[in-house]
Amino acid sequence: MIKKEFGMTSFFAKYGTIAALILLFIVFSIMVPGFLSYSNFINILRQMSLLFILSVGFTMCLIVGELDLSFANVASLSSVVVAKLIVSGLNYLISIVIALSIGASIGLFSGILVTLVGISSLITTLAMGIILSGVTYMYTKGVSVYGHMPAPFLQLGRGMIGSIPILVIIMFIVLIAAQVFVKQTRFGRYMQATGGNRTAALLAGVNVTAYKILGLVFSSLGAAFTGILLTSRLGAANPEGAAGFLMDGFATALLGQTVISVGRASPIGTFVGALLVGILNNGMTLLGVPYYVHDIAKGVIIILSVVITSIHALKLERA
Amino acid sequence: MNVVEMLGISKQFPGILALNNVDFDLKEGEIHGLVGENGAGKSTLVKILTGVIKPTAGSILIYGSKVSKWDISEAYKYIGAVYQERELVPFFTGLQNLFLGFEISKGSFLIEREMFKQANKLLNRYKIEVPLDIPVNELSPGQQQMVTILKILFRNPKVVVFDEPTAPLSLSEKKSLYELIKNLKAKGVTILYISHYLSEVLDLCDRITVLRNGIKVSTVESSKVTEDELIELMIDKSIKEQYPKECVELGEIVFEAKNVSFDKMGIHDVSFNIRSGEIVGFAGLVGAGRTELARAIYLGKKFDRGEIYIFGNKFVSKSSWHSIKNGIVMIPENRRTEGLILDLSIKENLTLPVLKNLSNMGFIAESVVAQISERIRERLSIRCSSLRQMVRTLSGGNQQKVSLGKWFAGKAKVWIFDEPTQGIDVEAKREIYQIMGDLAKNGAAIWFISSDLKELVAISDRIYVMRKGKIISEHQRPFNEAQILRQMLGGEEF
Structure with missing residues (x-):
């Protein structure tokens, strides 16, 4: 009645991502001087924190079975919105709330188009991303936003508590909240x-x-929050500031689907995915590998993770 | 001369013997009808004939000589099958579809004129009229079917199989199809004709083979048999004592529909009721509107006329969750694609509809979930290694128990069972009947849709017959099975 699976493919489908993570860690530890140190470890966590928060939103979207191609653009928009509002003198907390609300409304709008009008999420969010990119340029006239930002706001992205960056703490809070939401609340179960x-x-x-819409709202909300943190970290905002997150976000979330049980997205899986991408970025940078090789490596990761999930899905269909 | 001869064909599926030692032959140039109730083995026989599946035992002879390896590509040389779902590229013209893969070309360039010439020859030969120069999705269902048939005739098959060909057709389209079939026969093509409409089969066919429970009852000359005699041959009388019916005291009317119409779905003026403790069967052919009616009510689709009452109170459902709240639940026809979330665990599936009551501020009380799931598992004897097991890994019968088990934690009053025993083995079927009987004993009102007339007759208290979106009759125990079957099939007028 219960089918047990053995063999290499199912082993890799089950533990491949974790094995790759460990392997990568060992290789970099041997090859890269300075990789294996507390300060570099904290560095990796800080570098991956924004990517993770962005990807965990997108993960919610994957959980309800939809895609989001607009999250990087949402993050860029939110980044410049919060920067402009703060520089113009508005209270930073109010500015954050406004940027988050804009993010949530974008998700809501896409969600309504997808569910009630019936356009596929791929097309809806692609178009939405293009629109947002234009809106961001229009809003900033294409130039970076900088100026005075209050210290408490900048602390979000730059501050430390003891020897741990606040960004890293935020990342772990988001991880735990998202994991608990998905696994232990009925809303997560419904999603x-x-x-x-x-x-x-x-x-x-x-x-x-409602739950499809919620998935898309979470995706945009995560992206908007990432944009805010990005501005806080840089002390400035750029209309294309988060563009690079599109590829990394996809790589992370798709990798995440291969971690715990294949084909099922989860926040903890996405965390492992972000860790893998983070270590890869960090190790390659320390090795002095040119940036375009990073892209090649991440593209290969996306393909590999999708191959693993589709092989596994095929097996399930045949079983 | 026999074109095809099938000898001692048996097909064993897990838990079901679909065909049992069937001998079957097709004479050159005859029109041969194949009839039987749902599950009698018609489609299995056709699938073996067309090489789609392999028989467990038996042999196939073509023009009297035994074929060692009978598979799709071998069958393709002799046999063409017209199924209801058409294999046409929708935005290609009839001609493009016809020559797909066999295009006539000079170098890389297609020569349309030559293709038209050949196609016209084919049209004239079989006296078919269908426009070949417009995209097939702009043609009527009947014309599309003609293109499909043309595509098959293009291969020059010895045998053409028609599987329920008239279901989507208008009256005039039916007439031209019958004309075509007679023309094919005149040109020496052998026809195997499968249909639920017995009058159609009697009018058209030379011989008729009747299947019942995987056994060939007989092959008769159609001139020597009446429609009633055919029905008698199709009905299985031995089966009743296999599923003993428990007698339950009936209570008040729980669910009542009065003159309900869903115009868009072709459901008109439907009135029926179900009492507490009663199992009410809905008989009819696929497409008669039974599933459509149940779903529309359950999902809260807006009806155009009529009223629905629950315990005498007027009720208008707005959505599935609204129906559930009011005590109506549904076990859908296809458990794998509609009844279960295959990648969630048994307990997650079992408690999905009642999660609201099992959580506090949104947080799920896992211990209660485990407790309730365990109780349902025991009650329905779901066989599994752990409640955390993914539903995907369960057998069909156990999956069905999970699919219906998810309603046991709630307070359901009206249970809609849509084909609950489809594709599960005999033992599991018996268990499902047992569960339905127990539910009735505890006062549930059971709305039982099945295409298997044997089980309907065995466990229902009352049966409504539906045809073409209408309830055409109501039957009380003891049931007259032949009469129900006759009403289901209906004398299809020419």
Whole structure:
């Protein structure tokens, strides 16, 4: 009745990502002087924190079975919005709330287009991303935003508590909150059910429309929050500041789907994914590998993780 | 001369013997009808004939000589099958579809004129009229079917199989299809014709083979048999004592529909009721509107006319969760794609509809979830290694128990069972009947949709027959099975 699976492919499907993580860690420890140190370790965590917060939002979107191609643009927009508002003298907390609300509204709007109008999320969020990119340029006239920002705001991205960066602490709070939300609340369960089988969830009385929209809202919200933290870290904002996050975000979240159980996205999986991408970025930078090789490596990671999930999915279908 | 001869064909599926030692033959140039109830083995026989599946035992002879290896590509040389779902590229023209993969070309360039010439020859030969120069998705269903048939005739097959070909057709389209079939016969092509519409089969066919429970009952000359005699042959009388019906005291009317119409779905003026403790069967062919009616009510689709009452109170559902709140639950037809979330665990599936009551400020009380799931597992004897096991890894019968088990934690009053025993083995079927019986004993009102007339007759208290979106009759115990079957099939007028 219960089918047990053995063999190399299922081993890699199950533990491949973790094995790759360990392998990468060992290789860099041997090859890269200074890689294996407390300060570099903290460095890796700080570098990956923004990527993780962004990807965990996108993970929520994957959980309900939708895609989001607009998150990098949402992050850029939110980054310049919060910067402009603060520089213009508005209270920084109010500015943050406004930037987050804009992010959430974008997700809500995309979600409504996807569920009620019935346009695929791929197309909806692609178009939304392009629109937002234009809006961001229009809003900034294409130039970076900088000026005086209050110290407490800058502390978010730059401050330390003891020897731990505040960004890293925020990352772990987001990780725990997201993991608890997905695994231990009924809303998270409904999201998983919606992504797992929309019709079955609907027939079981789950308001699938609402949870699909919620997934897209979380994705935009995570991106907006990332944009705010980015501004705080840099003390300035650039209309294309978060563009580079698109590839890394995808790599991270797709990798995350291969960690715990294949094909199922989860915040903790995304954390492992972000760690892998973070270590890869850090090690390659320390090795002096040119930036374009980073891109090649990340592209290969996306393909590999998708190959693993689709092989596994095929196996499940045949079983 | 026999074009095809199938000898001693058996097919064993897990838990079900779909065909049992069937001998079957097709004579050159005859029109041969194949009839039987749902699950009698018609489609299995056709799948073996067309090489889609391999028989467990038996042999196939073509023109009297035994074929060692019978598979799709071998069958393709002799046999063409017209299924309901058409294999056409929608935005290609009839001609482009017809020559797909066999295009006539000079170098890399297509020669349309030559293709038209050949296609016209084919059209004239079989006296078919269908425009070949417009995209097939702009054609009517009947015309699309003609293009499909043309595509098959293009290969010059010895046998053409028609599987329920008239279901989507209008009256005039039916007439031209019958004309075509007669023309094919005149040109020496052998026809295998499968249909639920017995009058159609009797009019068209030379011989008719009746299957029942995987056994060939007989092959008869259609001139020597009446429709009633055919029905008698199709009905299995031995089966009733296998599923003993428990007698339950009936209570008040729990669910009542009065003149309900969903115009868009073709459901008109449906009135019925279900009492507490009662199992009410819905008989009919696929497409008669039984599933559509149940789903529309359950999902809260807006109906155009009529009223629905629960315990005498007027009720208008707005959504599935609204129906559930009011005690209506549904176990859908296809458990894998509609009844279960395969990648969630057994306990996650079992408690999905009641999660609201099992959580505090949104946080799920896992211990209560485990307790309730364990209780349901025991009650339905779901066989699994752990409640954390993914539902995907369960057998069909156990999956069905999870699919219906998820309603046991709630306070359901009206249970809609849509084909609950489809594709599960005999033992699991018996368990499902047992569960339905127990539910009825505890006062549930059971709305039972099934295409398997045997089980409907065995465990229902009352049966409504639906045809073409209408309830056409109501039957009380003891049931007259032949009469129900006759009403289901209906005399299809020419």
